[in-house]
Amino acid sequence: MPELYASLNTQLNSPSWFYLSASPWQLYPFLHDFLNAPGNYPRGQLILRDMSRGAMPVYLSALTMGTQAYKVDRLSKIHEWLPEPARRVVLIGDSTQKDPESYGEIARKWPNWVGAIWIRVVQGVDERKERELNDPKRFQKAFDKVDARVWKTFTDPKELQAAVMGLRAN
Numbered sequence: 126m127p128e129l130y131a132s133l134n135t136q137l138n139s140p141s142w143f144y145l146s147a148s149p150w151q152l153y154p155f156l157h158d159f160l161n162a163p164g165n166y167p168r169g170q171l172i173l174r175d176m177s178r179g180a181m182p183v184y185l186s187a188l189t190m191g192t193q194a195y196k197v198d199r200l201s202k203i204h205e206w207l208p209e210p211a212r213r214v215v216l217i218g219d220s221t222q223k224d225p226e227s228y229g230e231i232a233r234k235w236p237n238w239v240g241a242i243w244i245r246v247v248q249g250v251d252e253r254k255e256r257e258l259n260d261p262k263r264f265q266k267a268f269d270k271v272d273a274r275v276w277k278t279f280t281d282p283k284e285l286q287a288a289v290m291g292l293r294a295n
Contacts, residue, residue, distance in 0.1 A: 126245075127165045129282035132289050133215065134167040141207065142169025145199050147192045147222065149174050172199055196227035204235060213240035215292065220258045220278070221247050225267035232271040240292060242268070242276040243285055 134140070144160060146152075150173040160166045174195060190198070200216075207214070216231070216239060218224025225244050232239040246259045257263070268276045279285055 126282055129217075129285060129289070130166050132286070133292070136289055137292060139167070141212075142167050143203055144169055144171045145196060145203075146172070147174050147195050191223070193223035193227045193230070196223065197230050200227065200231045201234075204231075204238060209235060209238040213238060215241045215243070217243045217245075219245040219247050220255075220263075221250070225264055228276075229267040229269070229271055232268070232275060236272070236275075239275060241288060242271070243288070244276070244278045245282075246278050246280050248280060 130142075134142075144156075144166070146156065148156065153171065153173055156171060156173070160171065161168065203214070216224075216228045218228060228239070228242045228244070232242060244264065248255060248259070264276075264278055277285070277288060
């Protein structure tokens with residue numbers, strides 16, 4: 126995946142990067158070091174779930190907000206920072222949690238803001254869960270009413286080379 130991000134970074138002339146995860150902020154040091162290791166990923170803002178017990182209302186909200194609602198909420202905030210039509214976004218996620226559903230919801234809400242959605246189909250972790258998580262029907266439902274040219278699933282980042290070049294043309 127680092128090669129895909131490096132290619133995007135070059136093709137799109139060093140765009141703004143946001144790494145959105147539903148992981149708790151307590152994982153920040155590990156994730157920061159991973160993302161910023163030499164040759165890994167372009168520098169960007171890491172956005173994690175606030176799971177601190179210090180502010181009880183925030184903590185309770187974090188505990189009860191599902192992954193999809195959390196990601197849609199944070200992407201909505203990013204939309205406020207980078208509104209259309211001035212900026213467009215490429216949403217890259219995977220099939221393990223709620224990225225397809227979250228990104229589909231955002232694409233339906235702001236179709237002119239979302240330039241591409243790429244979902245990595247995760248394999249080799251849990252065969253039983255993968256049948257459900259990687260079912261093409263799931264992706265069709267998640268991206269219902271989203272232009273089929275906008276979203277794509279992939280297993281190998283090399284599958285996206287043409288799509289990366291196509292973003293430059295847009």
